[in-house]
Structure formats: C-alpha cells, structure tokens
Amino acid sequence: MQKIRVAVFFGNVSPEHEVSCSSAEGIIQNINRSRFSVKEIYIDKKGRFLTGRNVLKSINCGEKNKLSQLNLNKLIHEIDVAFPVLHGQGGEDGAIQGFLQTLGIPFVGASVLASALCLDKTIFNQLMVVNKIFKPKFIILDNERQTADERIWISKEIKKLQLPLFVKPARAGSSVGISKVKHFIDLKKAILKAKNYDQKIIIEESVEDAIEIEVSVFGNTARDVKVSLPGRIIPGAEFYTYNDKYKDNKTRFELPARLSKRKIAEIRRVAKRAYLIANCQGLARVDFLLNKDKKVYLNEINTLPGFTSISMYPKLWRISGLSFRQLLTKLIHLALKRKT
Ligand SMILES: Nc1ncnc2c1ncn2[C@@H]1O[C@H](COP(=O)(O)OP(=O)(O)O)[C@@H](O)[C@H]1O
Ligand SMILES: [Mg+2]
Numbered sequence: 001m002q003k004i005r006v007a008v009f010f011g012n013v014s015p016e017h018e019v020s021c022s023s024a025e026g027i028i029q030n031i032n033r034s035r036f037s038v039k040e041i042y043i044d045k046k047g048r049f050l051t052g053r054n055v056l057k058s059i060n061c062g063e064k065n066k067l068s069q070l071n072l073n074k075l076i077h078e079i080d081v082a083f084p085v086l087h088g089q090g091g092e093d094g095a096i097q098g099f100l101q102t103l104g105i106p107f108v109g110a111s112v113l114a115s116a117l118c119l120d121k122t123i124f125n126q127l128m129v130v131n132k133i134f135k136p137k138f139i140i141l142d143n144e145r146q147t148a149d150e151r152i153w154i155s156k157e158i159k160k161l162q163l164p165l166f167v168k169p170a171r172a173g174s175s176v177g178i179s180k181v182k183h184f185i186d187l188k189k190a191i192l193k194a195k196n197y198d199q200k201i202i203i204e205e206s207v208e209d210a211i212e213i214e215v216s217v218f219g220n221t222a223r224d225v226k227v228s229l230p231g232r233i234i235p236g237a238e239f240y241t242y243n244d245k246y247k248d249n250k251t252r253f254e255l256p257a258r259l260s261k262r263k264i265a266e267i268r269r270v271a272k273r274a275y276l277i278a279n280c281q282g283l284a285r286v287d288f289l290l291n292k293d294k295k296v297y298l299n300e301i302n303t304l305p306g307f308t309s310i311s312m313y314p315k316l317w318r319i320s321g322l323s324f325r326q327l328l329t330k331l332i333h334l335a336l337k338r339k340t
Pocket of ligand 2: 174
C-alpha cells in the first residue's frame, strides 16, 4: 500500500514557538509509520521555512545550519496532506490554512474561517452569545475600531462589571498577556500588559472557583462529530497561567472529570453545538468553566490544541478509547475527506 505523505509544519513566529516544537515531536513520534511518511517543515522565528532530514532532531541539537530552504514548487508534488501544528497567531488564526488552501494542499484541522474566528476571543464570544451559549459577561476594547463616544460608554460599562475580572489579548494563546484583576485600580496595568500582544482586548467577569473542564472534538459535519469524555484541569496557580501550563509542573488533572452523567452529557452537547456554530472541522479542544453551582460557561475553542504526548487533546481521546496513533490516523483521514 502506498504511504500517505504528510508534511508536519511547526515552529513559527509566535510566542508559542517552543510549544509548537513539542507538539510536533508528539506527532512525529506517534504517527503510524507503516501508513504515513513524514516530511518535517520548520518555520523559524524569522519566518523562514526550513526542511531536510530529521529536522526536529537537528534543531534540538542546535544544528539548524544542516537544514535547507523549503522549495514550495517541489513541495506541492511531494506531499498529500499537511499537518500544521502551529499555535497562536500566524498558525492557528487561518493564515497558514489560507496559504495551504491556495496551494491546493489538504490540511488537518479547521478552515480559514473557523481558525480565525476561534482565535479572536472578541468575535468568538459575540458569536456564542448570539447563539445563546453561556459566556461570562465581557467588554471589548478596540481603540482602532471604536469611536470616542463608544469609548466613553465602554469605560462606564466596565465599572458595572463584577470584580474580579480577566483581561486578555483578543488573539493570543497559552495564557500569554492574561491578568486577573481584583481591584479597578489594577485594571490599567492589566490592559497595558495585554496590549503587548494585541491592540484588541477583552475584559471578562471571572467565574470564581471555577471547575475547568476540557473536551476533545473531531469531525467535519454534524453527522460525524465526536466528543471525548471530559477532563478536569486543576491549576497549580490561581488560574491556568503560562508557567502553570508549561513550566511549574503543579497542575493536576482529573481524567475523566468526576461529574454527574447529566453534567457530562450537557457539556458534550454544548461542545458539539459550539464546534459546529464556529464552523469547526477536523479537530478542536473545547474548554469550559463551571461555576460553584455547576453552571456551564464556554471559555474557548482551540482549533490547534497542544499535541505533546502529555497534552490534554490526545489524553482525552486515550481515556475515551482511542490511542494517539489511532487519533492521528483519524485526523489525517478527516483532512483528506473534507470537501471545503
Ligand atoms: N472568565 C474567567 N473566569 C475564570 N477563569 C478564567 C476566565 N477566563 C480565563 N480564565 C483562566 O485563565 C486561563 C486562560 O484563559 P483563556 O481564555 O483560556 O486564554 P488562552 O487562550 O490563553 O488559553 C483559563 O484556563 C482559566 O484558568
Ligand atoms: Mg485556554
């Protein structure tokens, strides 16, 4: 049987460069080599596309000079499908997806539209609210698109929000630029921090003592979408910060989350609805915050969640009966089956 030729894209000009390299490692190690051949394509921090033999190994050993510039004209004939495992802006926001679509290369994961709208917390939240999916109350700050009158109205509305608040850059990830604000006096500092990552900001009421729940989803259409069992994240810090996610090693996981059957069914139902409303295809991880009364708030959809061997996305599938290897095979087939 002819092997399917998969190009794994990783790295990229993004604060999540290193996370992307770890995710690529998870995929490269776990992909079924009897069915797929892998071409590794590294995008360095300057945005250069590099390739060669054992790319990830070369980078890890500081031997980037062994790599060569990617030849796009050749690439089109050398691969059957792309697996962009790039997080954050430029990778998860539809840019690379548009690039692959233009080249006529099928790819794993969400389309341009779903990628862009899920990465932008302002557009995403508005879309969910219109569809009556519960979100904590939020306000958007966008100096470039809001008039002086709107800004005056917004500053009054902010005062009506209930503390504590979360201040987030609209289009980032891995908790970068996010602060929890307990006093209005600290709000300005938090806004300035978020502005280091995006001029668009979201200010959102905190779901206090939240139970953080995540589910993994894959599928292209309402008929074939599947949702995993839920997992619970118990952050080591006050919330799930960048250090808590990747450095401190204090986060605990409850797999599957200990919730009633009814609650689990509700979470899976909302996850599927939100996934389809957001036009997702391929895969996504859908994240929730449950308040102390277990009311289910949707937090966000990650169209390119972490893919390291210890990441939630593959782990949730594992507890739902699908190995990492089987999962990758499924995702590649979904990419090849997708019509648009
Ligand atoms: N409204 C909220 N209430 C409680 N915790 C929140 C809220 N928003 C975010 N958090 C905390 O901050 C973390 C990161 O926020 P999130 O919106 O998921 O951003 P990112 O896209 O960077 O992961 C969440 O995992 C959660 O711990
Ligand atoms: Mg998150």
